[in-house]
Amino acid sequence: MNQPLAPLQWDIFCRVIDNFGDIGVCWRLATQLAGQGQQVRLWVDDASALQWMAPEGCPGVEVRAWGSPVPAAHETPPDVMLEAFGCEIAPEFIAYSAYQASTRGQKPVWINLEYLSAEGYVERNHRLPSPILSGPAAGWTRWFFYPGFTAGTGGLLREPDLLERRNAMDATAWRAAQAASAISDPCDASDVSTLDPQRWISLFCYEPPALPDLLAQCTKTPTHLLVTPGRATKAVYNAVGHLFNENGCQPLMEKRDLLSISYLPHCTQPAFDDMLWACDLNLVRGEDSLVRALWAGQALVWQIYPQHDNAHHDKLMAFLDWLKAPPSLRRFHAAWNGLDNTPLVMPDAVTLAEWTACVQAARAQLLMQDNLVAQLWRFVREKR
Numbered sequence: 001m002n003q004p005l006a007p008l009q010w011d012i013f014c015r016v017i018d019n020f021g022d023i024g025v026c027w028r029l030a031t032q033l034a035g036q037g038q039q040v041r042l043w044v045d046d047a048s049a050l051q052w053m054a055p056e057g058c059p060g061v062e063v064r065a066w067g068s069p070v071p072a073a074h075e076t077p078p079d080v081m082l083e084a085f086g087c088e089i090a091p092e093f094i095a096y097s098a099y100q101a102s103t104r105g106q107k108p109v110w111i112n113l114e115y116l117s118a119e120g121y122v123e124r125n126h127r128l129p130s131p132i133l134s135g136p137a138a139g140w141t142r143w144f145f146y147p148g149f150t151a152g153t154g155g156l157l158r159e160p161d162l163l164e165r166r167n168a169m170d171a172t173a174w175r176a177a178q179a180a181s182a183i184s185d186p187c188d189a190s191d192v193s194t195l196d197p198q199r200w201i202s203l204f205c206y207e208p209p210a211l212p213d214l215l216a217q218c219t220k221t222p223t224h225l226l227v228t229p230g231r232a233t234k235a236v237y238n239a240v241g242h243l244f245n246e247n248g249c250q251p252l253m254e255k256r257d258l259l260s261i262s263y264l265p266h267c268t269q270p271a272f273d274d275m276l277w278a279c280d281l282n283l284v285r286g287e288d289s290l291v292r293a294l295w296a297g298q299a300l301v302w303q304i305y306p307q308h309d310n311a312h313h314d315k316l317m318a319f320l321d322w323l324k325a326p327p328s329l330r331r332f333h334a335a336w337n338g339l340d341n342t343p344l345v346m347p348d349a350v351t352l353a354e355w356t357a358c359v360q361a362a363r364a365q366l367l368m369q370d371n372l373v374a375q376l377w378r379f380v381r382e383k384r
Helices: 021-034 091-104 121-125 162-168 171-183 211-218 231-240 269-278 288-296 311-323 327-336 349-367 372-383
Strands: 009-014 039-044 061-065 080-084 109-113 129-131 141-145 199-203 223-227 253-256 259-263 281-285 299-303
Touching (some): 009 021, 021 039, 021 061, 021 288, 021 372, 141 372, 162 269, 162 288, 171 223, 199 269, 211 223, 211 231, 223 231, 231 259, 269 288, 281 288, 288 299, 288 349, 299 327, 299 349, 311 349, 327 349
Parallel strands (some): 009 039, 039 061, 080 109, 109 141, 199 223, 199 281, 223 259, 281 299
Antiparallel strands (some): 129 141, 253 259
């Protein structure tokens, strides 16, 4: 949608399970709504990740702690209530909204924004109503809204200028800057100035069972591995048996034969996108980084959030079916996610090019569909 959107008050609710993923999705949604002139209150139970994810905040987005008092009398009541991932809006806020609706004569549009999946039930359940049968909002309707990869779903988050920024990015300059920062590591005096890696790989993961195999194979081909902070860094440390220095200084880089490993600090969302754009292969996890890796248009491998009943197996297979993943990429996913005993085999240049072409074809298909914000706005106008 290119026309300006009439300003509404959106109240978005988020409970953090994965500190990067849940708040990451909700922050991108909030900022993209604000970028189109909407006013957003983001209610979240743990906003700590925003300190590094979005340290400068965003005009039009106000972050409020979960459990804070309902908006004051002089504040605008919600036109849209959006609960992310079935987090259940606080009863006090529902009662407040019901009272405001009775005085205004206008009920807010209540949306349950669901998790991302390529499974068939998404199209069947997208936009289905869920009547509220009791409580102060009895008689209202909560609507299920499913993001997704096909025209029968709510689409994916995508900024209007995303592809322009992507195409303008100088990956060579980015890599040179990254290498320079690693060389200046005060904790590691090893000389990496002569390293000229042929491939760059980003690693944002949980604890993939095949990580030791990946590291071992990367030592045989010039590779620069960019390891994100948190669980990915801890997983690599465990895999290589690396310990902190006695002075407590964590190295920024280490070398293992032809493999160079950079341990990255926390970064903003735009900086995370830059990394995905600059790499030849992106190993991502969860929902937000999967979507960003698709927009990057580089080869990707997804470590799906593991569930105790293995329901994530079907979810992963559905995604690979939609992606039209070649057999080599399917085998790598199986090994990386520990679905079976498939051995992990790092792609050679030809295979990596095949994976990249696969992702770019999928991205081209996605670009033909409306993004999530455009679809949400159209849905809200319809229901109001």
